[in-house]
Amino acid sequence: MDATDKKILALLQRDSEIAVQEIAEQVGLTTTPCWRRIQRLQQQGPISRKVALLDAEALGLKLTVFVQVKAARHDEQWLNDFARHCSAFEEVVEFYRMSGEYDYMLKVIVADMQSFDHFYKRLIKNMPMGDVTSSFAMEQIKYTTALPLSGI
Numbered sequence: 001m002d003a004t005d006k007k008i009l010a011l012l013q014r015d016s017e018i019a020v021q022e023i024a025e026q027v028g029l030t031t032t033p034c035w036r037r038i039q040r041l042q043q044q045g046p047i048s049r050k051v052a053l054l055d056a057e058a059l060g061l062k063l064t065v066f067v068q069v070k071a072a073r074h075d076e077q078w079l080n081d082f083a084r085h086c087s088a089f090e091e092v093v094e095f096y097r098m099s100g101e102y103d104y105m106l107k108v109i110v111a112d113m114q115s116f117d118h119f120y121k122r123l124i125k126n127m128p129m130g131d132v133t134s135s136f137a138m139e140q141i142k143y144t145t146a147l148p149l150s151g152i
Helices: 003-014 020-027 031-044 076-087 113-124
Strands: 063-071 092-097 104-110 129-136
Touching (some): 003 020, 113 129
Antiparallel strands (some): 063 104
């Protein structure tokens, strides 16, 4: 990946609907070589997909909750069951296995506290867990889907 590829990726991260001609002009290529580079980036994996980013608040999804979970057991069956269980909830928009005091962290987006309570009851139903704690985001200070390209 060279500097031109990085410039293309930076432009596409800001707006995936930008015209190939516009990208080509901004990175100093003609349209066809630029299009070929974009195709290669899609085939090789740096561009995994193109999506529309929705505004959660405009959709009435005003509460972001970070849920941390300690595993009930540390065996493969529990880990697989837990991953499958949590991944099935549409409210869970990010899900990580962590180091440190808690084993897992889920980012959950819901409309309000009542919606979170409903989610929480479904989360813990029929799934043995250790300690579960939730932290509520009071203010979103930074949000981006753009990955840092300068270090690659």
